[in-house]
Amino acid sequence: MAAGTGSGRTVSATFRPIRGWLLLPSWAIIGFFMVIPVLLMLVYSFLTKEFRGGVIWEPTLAAYDQFLFDRGLFGDEPPTIEWAYITIFIRSILQATGATLLCLLIGFPTAFFIATRPAHTRAIWLFLITIPYWVNLLIRTVSVRFLIRDNGPLNDFLLALGLVDQPLGLINTNFAVQLGLFYSYLPFMVLPIYAAVERYNFAFSEAASDLYAPKWTILRRIVIPVVKPGIIAGCILVFVPSLGAFLAPDLLGGAKTYMIGSLIEEQFKGNAGNWPFGAAASMILLSMVLVVLLFYARGQSREGA
């Protein structure tokens, strides 16, 4: 650590005169692929929709109004709260929370297991965890659909064992969406926790045991608090993409499991969409994510103090 900082200082001293220029490519990429698209969305969300997709350059709050308020079929009634989209939003948050908890429940023991294997076998375990993720997300989600459908292998297996009389109606349920999200984002939970547990000094556990702490108390009072940054990072990495996911809800869910990601996707697909509305929904989603990240950052800085 110290050596790295030392050499870093020398390098930065050498490049100080041109340091600004060296960062230019990074700034260009971040600006081009992140800042500009987000600003574009922000601008679009305040424009008027064109009926076959696209926008008309007339500023309006119509998109946000449509998201939040119901003004009747012809738009002339007094506004009431529009629950349809808010429900979708809340459902998305619940689904994402559920997927995050499921990933944590499975991911933490997995990461712990891998991190406590002999050093030379850890790479193999990590590789095994990541193998499925070399396959396209769409294909993987479809394969989950294939696995759990009424006449799929899971139901066939349960029927053959006689555990159930008729296929479990798993497909098009919240559970199916949960499973899809869990499967899509599990490594994002495992890897940061693994990194934290690998750095965890097991002498802490021995010390706690020496000081009369039983096993579960050691886990609760020592291990989890020490690896907490990894757990939080994993939770964020799973929660954020789950919140905006559209593949799992589209392929595994039904009308009752509609999520915000699908809503946004539809606004931009084909000619039927409503770009300003999609952009407004995106902005609302982005604000939610930023709120979560802000809480995290505040917690981190308080920790450091």
Place this chain on the structure above:
Amino acid sequence: MTAAISLRDVRKTFGDFTALKAVSFDIADNEFFTLLGPSGCGKTTLLRLIAGFEGTTGGTIHLYGQEIEGLPPDRRPVNTVFQNYALFPHMTVQENIAFGLQMLKWPRADIAARVAEMVAMVRLGDFVHRKPAQMSGGQQQRVALARAMAPRPKVLLLDEPLSALDLKLRQEMRSELKRLQRETGITFIFVTHDQEEALSMSDRIAVMSAGEVQQIGRPSEIYEHPANRFVADFIGETNLIDATVEAVEGQIVTCRLPDGETVHALANRAASKGQSGTLSIRPERLTITRDPPPGESLKGVLGASTYLGTDTHYEVRLGPNLSLTARMQNAEDAALRLDEGDPVHVSIVAGAARFLVT
């Protein structure tokens, strides 16, 4: 009086590797006992067996007469000071010290009083709300001590606790540890590879090598009367010379050195004529003079010297197969200075040579 710790034929193997071979000895109540040896000698393994972090392969361990083998660490009334302290990084000094007491379910008020007492004992009053990362190595060391001593363990185990500190702090902590041990009356079992640490603090030392106890005794016994060549070599500096017994007179043997000279020495056990062994002479027990001294002396030529402040190390070549290291206090008188190549006489302080039967 029951021994604090009583080890009987304690063995430990890790796969094919034997870490401890049938170790048996007692550690007395209220004793500062040191396990001393090079790395890999089994001293840390023995400590971990007493703490309960590892199970024995065979043998029994009794703590004040009670068999503790099989009990997990959280059910043994012993506490450990770890080599790198293992302080809980997310807890303050106060929380670290209180942890063991909370686990023992002490009443809240008692915990607060005990923590305050420990903080005062290790002189950390200003730091109670700091976290380990905000403290120096020496301060962390004190927290580790306070944390381990707070639950009033019957035996305190210390695993090379001073090795991470710099020299000056290490010397301060030696007297600090000794003071804490006297004040609390807790039995200390101290593991170290540093012989100076062992000699300066311990009531008794067990010198270990290759999973076996080589010698147990008071520091002066270990230094003055090493049981074998390993102990003589490991503790302090010494000249080790292969020798054979010429004559035996009670405990005193006359031994012949490689180049034919003879020296009188105290044998570590009964020796007989013709037996081979090792002669051990501490460098500070050798005197170098220009003129032949009265009594037994060896002739030689002065070799390289190393100036060390209070004293100087001299190499003396006695013959083709033999040279000795002598350590002499530096004299103020420059006329007594010796130079490389000077012919000199080396004499051994009476009763200082040891013959170690192989």
